[in-house]
Amino acid sequence: MADLLTNNIIAELPFTDVQFTQQLNSIGNFSGSILLSGVNQTATNIMNGTIPAKTAIYVDRDGVLLWGGIVWSRTWSSKDQRLSINAREFESYLERRVITTTTAFTSQDPISIAKTLITNMQAATNGNIGIVLGSETSTSTVTKTYYSYELKTVYNAIRDLSKANNGFDFSIYVYYDINATPTKLLRFGSPRSGVAYSPTNTSIPVIELPGNLTEYEYPEDGVIAANKIYAVGAGSNEGKIIVSATDATKITDGWPLLEDQINYSDQTDTTLLGNFASAQVGAVSYPPTVIKTVMPTYIDPIIGSYQIGDDIRVRIKDDRFPNGLDTYYRLVAYNVTVGENRPEVVTMSLTISTY
Numbered sequence: 001m002a003d004l005l006t007n008n009i010i011a012e013l014p015f016t017d018v019q020f021t022q023q024l025n026s027i028g029n030f031s032g033s034i035l036l037s038g039v040n041q042t043a044t045n046i047m048n049g050t051i052p053a054k055t056a057i058y059v060d061r062d063g064v065l066l067w068g069g070i071v072w073s074r075t076w077s078s079k080d081q082r083l084s085i086n087a088r089e090f091e092s093y094l095e096r097r098v099i100t101t102t103t104a105f106t107s108q109d110p111i112s113i114a115k116t117l118i119t120n121m122q123a124a125t126n127g128n129i130g131i132v133l134g135s136e137t138s139t140s141t142v143t144k145t146y147y148s149y150e151l152k153t154v155y156n157a158i159r160d161l162s163k164a165n166n167g168f169d170f171s172i173y174v175y176y177d178i179n180a181t182p183t184k185l186l187r188f189g190s191p192r193s194g195v196a197y198s199p200t201n202t203s204i205p206v207i208e209l210p211g212n213l214t215e216y217e218y219p220e221d222g223v224i225a226a227n228k229i230y231a232v233g234a235g236s237n238e239g240k241i242i243v244s245a246t247d248a249t250k251i252t253d254g255w256p257l258l259e260d261q262i263n264y265s266d267q268t269d270t271t272l273l274g275n276f277a278s279a280q281v282g283a284v285s286y287p288p289t290v291i292k293t294v295m296p297t298y299i300d301p302i303i304g305s306y307q308i309g310d311d312i313r314v315r316i317k318d319d320r321f322p323n324g325l326d327t328y329y330r331l332v333a334y335n336v337t338v339g340e341n342r343p344e345v346v347t348m349s350l351t352i353s354t355y
Helices: 089-094 110-123 154-161 248-252 270-284
Strands: 016-023 031-033 055-061 064-077 082-089 102-110 131-133 142-146 167-178 183-188 206-210 216-218 228-232 243-245 259-263 291-298 311-316 325-339 345-351
Touching: 016 064, 031 064, 064 089, 064 167, 064 183, 089 110, 089 154, 089 167, 102 110, 110 131, 110 142, 110 154, 110 183, 142 154, 228 270, 243 270, 259 270, 311 345
Parallel strands: 131 183, 206 311, 228 259
Antiparallel strands: 016 031, 016 325, 031 082, 055 064, 064 082, 102 142, 167 183, 216 291, 228 243, 291 345, 311 325, 325 345
């Protein structure tokens, strides 16, 4: 546990029932509880070390930081004698900061715009939580104005930018620096982050059944499938800006027309809206599949040896795939359930990479 503003370590606490999640371009969660019965609260600094919205939490496994975030709530149960903690990754702080000064960007790199928004955010009094920025750039440009009256959150601004043109990935990566101090680095990847598959890359993790997998789920969800997407921008009534994109290959293959919409009420750039629509229809034109695989954390590939955004090779041969499945998927989220009275397991969420 650390003070959010100073990053000073203020406690190391004996959590149980621990689960934590990482998600690409989104915000993962942490939950855990502390049995207070018989614990010296003064010596362990439990109460000061878990104050919601003021305290940071880091998860260390075998000397490697796997997760970091902010404690947002805690609940005491007198019946169970337990203090339950809920936290979210450091990206959640960006949801609690808004753009209060009108700022215009003309034909600028969207990653550079995102970095400027973070720099301006951390320049405010008590607004710097120590997010470090790297040197990444992209090859695309965006023209965008953020008006003070919109009070748009920094998180929503960056997430919208990540979908522009060729797009980019973003996540806050936690690690120990050379002084063994927990550090949070906002990383960008254009058009993607993580280790990508190539015929010459032998470092891609492999998960398989039979093998290191204990179980998996293979859902296909037609409810959210769409082969024509309408991107709705600024304006009202007849003046509302609407741009659409269609996956024509699905129409020619005999699929029924399936329509949906996405909303960007502050967006006036029709080219940008078209990019949003094209990216969305590319992701959902076939009933999206997010494979969920379950495996122990301590067998190859060991937790910590891969990161969100990496490609994973999946090989399965069973009743669902009697002829075998051998495909490269992208790791977009994982959830770790820490073992106490059961094995420690990681559940991976994998999708077909669009890059």
